[in-house]
Amino acid sequence: MLESRFSERQLFFIEFFFIIAFSVFPLFFTLPFRDNLYLTWEGSYRLYLGQVPFKDFGMPLGFGFFIFPTIFFKIFGPFMSSLLKAQFLINVLSLLSFRTILKTLNVKPAVILFSTLVFCFSYTFIFFWPWYNNTAFVFELFAIQFVLHYIFQEKSKFRIGYLVIASVFTFLSFFTKQDYGGLAFFFLPCIDYFKFLI
16 A cells, blocks of 8 residues: 555655654653663773773673764763764664665565564664663674675675675674674574575
8 A cells, every 4th residue: 555655765765764763862852861871881981081891890791882882972972962872873773774684585665664663663762872782682683684685695796795794793792792692693694594484
């Protein structure tokens, strides 16, 4: 029904509008702090200063988690608002990656639109502060995206490059949170074997 009313390009712009709207929404409010937010701020602030986070008593999570917050600390300064902006980017990238995965699997544009909306409401919208579980999952999404590019773009000259990029994101997922990364490490090599189901 939607596909008869809107072109594929128009549906993409509708999706993109929702992706940006849901991701930018938390930036307009003073939000309550979440439990253990000091982990994010402290680790990122130490890296911002050129130090090693949690060196004195051991790091409770992997360093991959601090990449986005530290970059935003460098750009906007070590403020809580910088963490919100970092999560804005993480949310946008995760939704675009989710959409790309569905597109690679030849899902109908209308289904992609509604799936993206469900993903916005049920997952990304609740993450307005950076958190390691979410970041590890997002890295895993990126890895799945590039593994699918490797599988489906057999004639691409950059095919091996997709596999290398997927490996980097699997590594980052593992060195953000080990259980998520371990799941990605064991699951991603199996995707090619289940290609006949897709």
